[in-house]
Amino acid sequence: ATVKGRPVHQVAEELLSVIQEKVRPPLTAAGIMSSPVKTVTPETTITEAGHVMLRYGHTGLPVVKGGRLVGVISRRDVEKANLHGLGHAPVKAFMTGNVVWVTPDLPVAEVQQLMIEHDIGRVPVVKNGRLVGIVSRTDVLRTMHGDFPSRYHVLFPGHVPSRGDNIADLMRHNLGPREWDILRRAGEAAAGLGYRVFAAGGVVRDILLGAGNLDVDLVVEGDGIALAEALAASGEGRVRAHRHFGTAEVLFPDGFKVDVATARVEYYEFPAALPRVESSSIRQDLYRRDFTINAMAVDLNGEHFGDLVDYFGGREDLQQGLIRVLYNLSFIEDPTRLLRAVRFEQRYRFTIEPQTLKLVQEAVQREVLQRVSVERLWDELKHILMEPAAGKMLDRLDRLGIWPFVFPGVTYWEVQPVLSGLDRAIKMLQDWDFLDGVEGWLCYFIAALHWSTPEAAAELCRRYHLNKRQTEKVLNSVQNWRQVLSTVWKQNNHRPNSELAHLILALPREAYPLLLSLLEEEWMRHRFHQLLLLIRESRPTVDGKYIKSLGYRPGPVFRRALDAVWQARLDGQVKNSDEEKAFIQEFLRRHQGEI
Structure with missing residues (x-):
């Protein structure tokens, strides 16, 4: 548009007047926030915080210290804490400290x-470090439905995606081709039953990381066992069902296994209890999991095949290398997650x-691990001992104060030098081909107990229900490693090779990494390698067939003859x-009277 024959200043004034009349400033947090805000202090008890929420109908409360925001406590966390008898605990024990907050001028x-990105129902409003208000989900909903002053303009994005990217490619x-085929067929089977099915948990995490994972876990919004039966029928598999839990395993002729579960929610009646299970949705199923990186799913249904389902920011935490629980009482409800947190942190270097x-x-x-059954504790500890980075994980357990709960009576600093070098020792022995068929976790268990008395070692073996053969290996190692070390690696050792070999072979191979870790000098490690090679190649x-061919009967x-020729x-x-x-022949002639 053009304006002719009028002074510039007059046009400018009229233009400003029109702008002020027609253009409304965006509605900001200050325009919809509630103020003043009901708050609690870090020392307020859980019970007292619950009473405040009940009195004022709040679903969460900011935690303020000296006028400054230091956290937020939700009604869900308060209810869970009360359920577990922790009403006396201070709010600071279970509040969320890393608070998402906004300034008053934020649109x-x-x-x-x-709120959508962080899945939160309220956002504190902070100005110059001080809490000045709070915006709830209800406040935002009111603005969307016109319940706000007309002098403001509210701009909302036309579409807020509830799902992430499609990761089918x-x-x-x-x-692998087998896993891909199974996921496709699972989607087809679900469609035939009118269900929705998702791949969930570790398989999604490892797809995003590019790590190999052959464990396929499916979650069904519907009857998980019915889907398992349909999937089995499509590939000549058989189903092992657990109807009480709504879960099943599909076992295929080639040995491939798929775990199928009905989408479920879990609740704990007391700390460290086994969860009670009820059917639910995929969102609730994912919410019950341990960490955000394990709380993602992939849609396997029709046109949505490959859509990433990530309600809790798991992909972002995966990209940033973070281990994060989904709710504040996660470790109280399931203390074994303490060990899993360490395992995932060290495995992925997160x-x-x-x-x-x-x-x-x-x-x-709070010593929550004391309330966990020995069987569940051992299951998690054994998973750690089976990891390539088990040494780093055990060190982390010690730094977090968890070590005494899993190895009671064992002083970590006494065994730390060996444990820190055990990864390398195992790798060397594997490169030398001397650990085939060995139980890797037992190598770490033996190393952790090598300074223990036989009585203390036997007690830990009983505690964790090791079988007779495993216990014998542990006790043999604990009792005899010193003699082997002092005899075989003397600087001027003139003992015959057969005697040295006998000492080494008297120990289980699971003790070899312990021996190698204890050898500080290169010549010692070289001597060990040479002795192992000599034992194998000599x-x-x-064999017995030759002795029988000489006319002797087995006995x-x-x-004794074969041992003698080997020596x-x-x-x-x-x-x-x-x-x-x-x-x-000469040996048998000399022992003729014993045959």
Whole structure:
């Protein structure tokens, strides 16, 4: 538009007047917040905070110290704490310290987006470090439905996605053909039953990380067992159902296994109890899980196949390398999550985020692991001992104060030098091909107990229900490693190889990493390697069949003869098959009266 024949200043004044009349400023947090705000202090008890919420109808309360916002406590956390008999505890023990807050001038549209992204129902409003108000989800909803002053303008995005990106291409790339085919067929089976099915948990995490994962877990909004039966029928599988829990395993002829569960919600009647289970939605099913990175799912249904379902920011935490619980009483309700937090943190080289770390420390201080059954504790500890980075995980358990609960009576600093080098020792022995068929977790268990008395070691074996063979290996190692170490690695050792080999072979192979970790000098490690090679390569070529061919009947002397020829080979007295046969014949002639 053009204006002619009028002074510029007059046009400018009229333009400003029109702008002021027609253009309304955006509605901000200050325009819809509630003020003053009901607050509690960090020392307020859980019970008192609950009374305040009940009296004023609030679903959460800001926690303020010296006028400054230091946290938020939700009604859900208060109710859970009261359920577990923790009403006397201070609010600071279970509040969320890393608070999402806004300034008074932030547009309401951005406040809404923050609520959606962080899945929160209220946002404190802070000015110059001081709490000046609070915006609830109800306040935002009112603005969306016109219940706000007309002098303001509210801009909301036209579509707020409830789901994340589609990762079907990533799934095809990072999954094997078998897993991909199973997921496709699961979606088709669900469609035929009118259900919705999702891949959930660790498989989604590892797809996003590009890590191998052959464990396929399916969650069904519907009857999980019915879907399992339909999936099995499509591939000649068989179903092992657990109807009480609404779960099933589908076992295929090629050994491939799929776990199927009805979407469920869990609640705990008291701290460290086993959960009670009820059917629910995918969102509630994911909310019951341990950490955000394990609380994602992938839709397997029709046109939505591959849609990432991430209600709790798991993908962002995965990208930032953070271990985060989904709610503040997570470790109180299931203390074994303390061990899982360490396992995932060290496996992926992540970090336990600050709020979760505070909750870890609070749970350890309250000794919640004392209330966990030995069976559940051992299950989690054994998972740690089976990890390649088990040494780092055990060190982290000690730094967090968890070690005394899993290895009572064992002083960590005494065994730390060995445990810190055990990863490397195991890797060396694997490279030398001397650990095939060995129970890897037992290597760490033996190393952790190597300074213990036989009585204390036996007690821990009983505590964790090790079987007879495993217990014998532990006690053998604890009792004899010192003698082996002092005898085999003397600087001027003139003992025959057969005697040294006998000492080494008297220990279980699960103790070899312990021995290697204790060898500080390179020449010692080299000598160990050479002895192991000699033991393996000096096995006699003759066997019991040769002795039978000489006309002798099997008996105890067979074993003695074969042991004798092997010792002779170790000591260089015989060097080939002919010399072995001659040695055997002479040995049997000398022991004729014992045959």
